[in-house]
Amino acid sequence: MIRAIAIDDEPFALEVIRSHADKVPFIELTECFTDAFKAIEYIAKGSVDLLFLDITMPDLSGLELMESLQQKPMVIFTTAYSEHAVQSYELNAVDYLLKPFAFTRFLKACNKANEQLQAKQSYKPAASDSIFIKSGYEQLKISYNDILYLESGGNYMSFILADGRTILSRLTMADTLALLPANQFLKVHRSYIVNKLKVDRAERHQLHIGVQIVPVGGAFNISSLTL
Incomplete structure (x- = not known):
């Protein structure tokens, strides 16, 4: 109900x-x-x-x-x-x-x-180091450490993974933040969450994760990247 x-x-x-x-x-x-x-x-x-x-x-x-x-x-x-x-x-x-x-x-x-x-x-975490995500008709197990960052688009969330895959799931930003460990994942923009362990370089308006560049919102404090 x-x-x-x-x-x-x-x-x-x-x-x-x-x-x-x-x-x-x-x-x-x-x-x-x-x-x-x-x-x-x-x-x-x-x-x-x-x-x-x-x-x-x-x-x-x-x-x-x-x-x-x-x-x-x-x-x-x-x-x-x-x-x-x-x-x-x-x-x-x-x-x-x-x-x-x-x-x-x-x-x-x-x-x-x-x-x-x-x-x-x-959505229930299968273990302390992973999560099950529904994509289409499948439930996919994803290790937290395999996630580079996440991008929100309306009611969908894209999980960008280290192996080059992108997994799309029907989740809002709030739902996703509730599922991920707060000590490892951080919202840096109204549409982006990053895995703090994967950030190579932080600048005022963007983060570098490998060859990927993630925008940083104006209210974000780079010091929050500290684990």
Whole structure:
């Protein structure tokens, strides 16, 4: 069961989401909020898997709300405007629903969230030095020491390995960071995680891993590379 809440400044929009959610057997819509700040307090309790989140709201937009969260649930953005689509996917949104949306479109988004949650729950490290990653229909065992770096693209993560392979898995940045040992892997950019053991040279705006160059975000401190 996916525990979800809906956040929208328009009560009618919340009623539409509640009506649709009642028809989806694996969605439990526990609360609806017109006040974004009260929703943040509720999310902080850690009992939310999924947000149905409006983007254009007074005081705090849906995008700002997501960026403010330390622990981010899955999110399906709901909005009457299309111009924020790209930015929503940069925040690893499960889906982007353009109002007014039919139940069939709502169900498709919920199915995506269900698949993502099931995939996340199925990933278990096989041992302290390796991890199992789902790629397509396969579960692949990867040694941590074989990973050079990882690159995020929407809801997918590319594992770049020392043997030249690239393995693509349906994982968000947050999911991936939770699976990897924090003392060995470090997020250096909104789209990149590096294996600290594989970094050959660090510069202000980039890291060198063999012949590969990984960009460094402006907030990243090179001293964090120390194990």
